[in-house]
Amino acid sequence: MGDLLWIFVSAAVVNNFTLALFLGLCPFMGVSGRVATALRMGLANIFVLTITSLCAWALNTYVLEHAPYLRLISFIVVIASLVQITEMAIKKLSPALFDALGIFLPLITTNCAILGLAIFQTNRGYGLFEGLAFALGAGAGLTLALVLMASIRESSELADVPDMARGTSLVLIIAGSLSLAFMGFAGLLSST
């Protein structure tokens, strides 16, 4: 239990996918303009990461035992198609949920954070529950980073930013500052 908690905290803050490992930067830059959108993007991320973790675990355990060289391609294909199928199912079964997550789901299936999660999980030899804790932690961390970034961007919307720093460059500078701040979590819980 403590192990699972450690995996969760580590993935959420200490090795935050966006701010410490610099994965998933495209949604972080692109969809962080508004807090409401960022939150939905984060939730969609948690959803896809969880599916990814399940897929990677199932593929590693049952399919790829004797063909590890097919790992990368099968991760990509299986995860992307499963997310697509899920998206269609959600569209049919729960229009409200589809409205909240729908458009973001296909956008993030080919994100580096998703593939990164599958590869990390494989390399560290996580089992089913460890993988799920890892995926939930990574998703929570991504959501945290997205919402923080969005609230900062909303608050500095009216700031008198010099021309050369407008737009993406300001976002990158804020991201760097956030990343510096998150360095404070380095080594958290590692001694216990």
Added chain:
Amino acid sequence: MNLPRLIVSASPHLGGPVSTPTIMWNVVGSLLPIVAASVWFFGPSALAVLAAATAGALVPERLFGRRGAPGDGSAVITGLLLGLTLPPGLPLWMAFLGGAFGIVFGKLVFGGLGQNVFNPALLGRAFLQAAFPVALTTWPVPGQDAAALLSTNLTAPLMSVDLADTITSATPLGLMKFEGTLTDVPALLFGTTGGCLGETSALLILICGGYLALRRFLDWRIPVSIFATVAVLATALHLVDGERYPGALFMLFSGGLVLGAMYMATDMVTSPSTRRGAWIFGAGIGVLVVVIRLWGGLAEGVMYAILLMNALVPFIDRITRPRVFGTVPTVPAEARP
């Protein structure tokens, strides 16, 4: 016909006697005793590091800032506060770089004073900590040979630092964390311990910050809430496992907590604008400080705790937004009488 002259101008029409430069220069003035104490403890190299950090903050502010921007005193505060968080033997070019980084990336890119998200001094400090981790965690002992410290100060840019003649020691927090020994509280209060320039004498910083709080140039809720949170958490943990966790007094007066709580967390720009927000902000810093100090990989977490809560300030402001005057809060239908 003699009509009265009408002057048309935009509001506000009444000005108070307290302006931004008044507040800023008052803060600078209240920092001077702390600066004097650091010079007393560490000799002329303290003054050199503080001057280099302040120069680093002032140069870009003058070059790229608004016209007359250095005159409002805010860059001087940034430089002095950054200098106070640095070890006394630090090469001067690093101190200068830290000040310049803090002002450029912490403040100028956001459009100058009043619009930054992160405290510029702490951002400069965090940058230096990430770029030069060894130089930033080498803590000379107070009251040693001034010439040895000065020679490390004058290391040329990008050259390695020669520490042969310097007597260094771990900070009280480092001793607690890595060797399990506690420093006496009186030594922490009066400042006869190893550490950075401004984290030595807790008592003096409390007095200087208290002056600002009395003049209402800082929000007393923030330091009070930080101290209370740290005290409560430290006491609770100490009662659970007295061997492993130090008591509240040690946690309060060691490291940069007093300086951070009094001077850095209370930066008007980067702290919440509502009273409720100030309490939440302080409590968050307190919790993060305790978590990073006791369970983190670093000995000191005040800087990171404040930066992390700075990032949360827009969010805190959003959830503590007060009711607009004259409107009625919307109550769900089933809750109405």
